[in-house]
Amino acid sequence: MYDYFFSGNQYIRVTRGDTGPGVVDAGYPRTISPNWGWGSFGANGIDAALYSGSKCYFFAGSEYIRVTRGVTGPGAIDPGYPRSISPNWGWGAFGANGIDAALYSNSKCYFFSGQEYIRVTRGETGPGTVDAGYPRPISVWGWGSFGANGIDAALYSGSRCYFFAGNQYIRVTRADEGAGTVDAGYPKSISPNWGWGDFGSNGISAALNSGGPYAAIPARGLGSNSNYFLYSPGQPVLLNAGRALERRVGPIDPVFTPCNHLLGLSVHIIVDTEISGTNGFGFQINAYSAKGEFDGAQQYVVLVDPNISPPGMMCMVDNFHSVHQQVINMFDRLANLPSNTLPVGYQITITLLNDAADNIIGANYVLTDNQGQIVGHRTLSFSDHPAQVLAPIVAFQLNFVGDINGATTMLASGAGTMTYTAANLMSVLNTEPSCVDWNYSTVEAANSAYSLLPNTPSQSFTQSFGLSVGGKVIHRVGKVEHVLALR
Incomplete structure (x- = not known):
């Protein structure tokens, strides 16, 4: 900016x-x-x-x-x-x-x-x-x-x-x-x-x-499970009269803008103020497949669960065909931690892995401590799963929320930056692009808040996160058809 x-x-x-x-x-x-x-x-x-x-x-x-x-x-x-x-x-x-x-x-x-x-x-x-x-x-x-x-x-x-x-x-x-x-x-x-x-x-x-103009804010605001969506718009398509797109519902626009597959997506989180609270917390990449894909909702997560011993950070993949059909559920311990807090200077990197058909076939997780040392490195790969449950992604949002099973966490402190990088030019929206397979949001929530993003396409965006005023917890509602809890 x-x-x-x-x-x-x-x-x-x-x-x-x-x-x-x-x-x-x-x-x-x-x-x-x-x-x-x-x-x-x-x-x-x-x-x-x-x-x-x-x-x-x-x-x-x-x-x-x-x-x-x-x-x-x-x-x-x-x-x-x-x-x-x-x-x-x-x-x-x-x-x-x-x-x-x-x-x-x-x-x-x-x-x-x-x-x-x-x-x-x-x-x-x-x-x-x-x-x-x-x-x-x-x-x-x-x-x-x-x-x-x-x-x-x-x-x-x-x-x-x-x-x-x-x-x-x-x-x-x-x-x-x-x-x-x-x-x-x-x-x-x-x-x-x-x-x-x-x-x-x-x-x-x-x-x-003078970093603007900024993208319009989501209806519920910027925080918890309500953040911007990032996607890569394709070339507009002029639709013939009466022609409908497969699985598309509602009125048909004369011009439909599809989405490109998002490739090489990486999220880099830097902790500037210690993250602590009364219970666990996590960062979730909530990603969306295109219309007609079998694997519609893809979640890539790191979380601190206060119920595990010794204290540590877990990494997770939780993908769904529908709200009632889970197709991939994988998790592993990423690293041990001194306590159930994330200290100043720690950094998290999540990188999604694509195959030749652009399908997401795994995620690479890295945790670096405040001395610059890698203390956790895991790759969760599901390339050996049936081809029908693999899909590219076309959009995502990042959420700083509770840890698992629909938890809402009340954070006592926590702030930093989240940088999103992809091989594509990405654009910012305040709601799901119309090309996604189905609309969903995560159930997990927290008293978190996010900064504005510019309304200008880029391959990289940096967004700040912190705590909301007065402990307010946003619960996203509205257009969402389904809600998912990590399991």
Whole structure:
């Protein structure tokens, strides 16, 4: 993704993931004026920047502008701007003389001014509505002396958010609402940790997440057994009048987009905050076969089951023809663990194995400890099973949920990143693509939460995970025809 940082009358564009400083793109720093084409607005500096889908907002002094833009570049100022913050945003005295920092946070946005902040419920455009009980002092975020006199800049970055004050910054693990938890080892100095040379060494005045546009959020939200679907769309097919696709139900679209087989799928999970809870937990690749395939639901799982001794992580395959017909059920101990928690720095890799016909014929599981040592390596192969129970996959979602038998786990801590890589270009959807054999979701659940993914095809996506606000557990319902529990 691309992020923009402003300091004085200059800015930089940085290519980065959800965490870390990334790499400053060639040709930066640049001066805000004339490169952004805003005339006198912001020529001497930007106070705050807010990502808001295809519209972005920039604040300078007592004024703001709304800009229509894509992922990169300044875009174009919408007609009628600049405007005065007050009374257009309807915040009363708050921010009338300026906004210091703005934080995009899905349906909630946060604005900082002086020693106070507000939380606003809003859509892509407009000021939205200030939530009851605001403004509040920044001190309630529990950051100690950091930011006590104000926040200079805030950057949405998935389940990790960055805040800048003076020559320091913090990284915070959080969900859509609330202060979250400052990660260990912070605050840190901006220089030399972000590697920007002189730029920003004395402070960042504004930061703009520009990784979007983001895919629409699933109806139930992002967490537990409700995550995005990733798939590889094929070439659209123009259907003849009255022609139906085998096993396709409901109205027939004039144009049907099939799915390519997903090949070489690998999921890489990095634990940034210890995963612990009152019972077990697991990561599930819930994969889908194409219409007409015998093996419709494919689950590839690692889990920590508190009922096994000694403590350890299991790996598992659980594939179904239908909700009543299980065709493959395999499991093995992947590794022993010090306890029923997964420590900071541990990494999990699950790689699906394809044969020449693109069928999934096994899964490779690797667990690496926080010293970089491989402590578990297993391959569960079912290539010797009857050909009729093998199938390619065309879509999947990853779920951080309870361990087994429909368990719901309440996690006390846990955060990190999940990187999805495939040989195909993948696209992101908020529901199953129409080419899947049948719709299902896992029964296991947890108070987990996931970050947004961009609405741009890629062979690799990185998504953050953490805990939901207030321990909320999403139970996905709606279009799903069947639910499956690991057995």
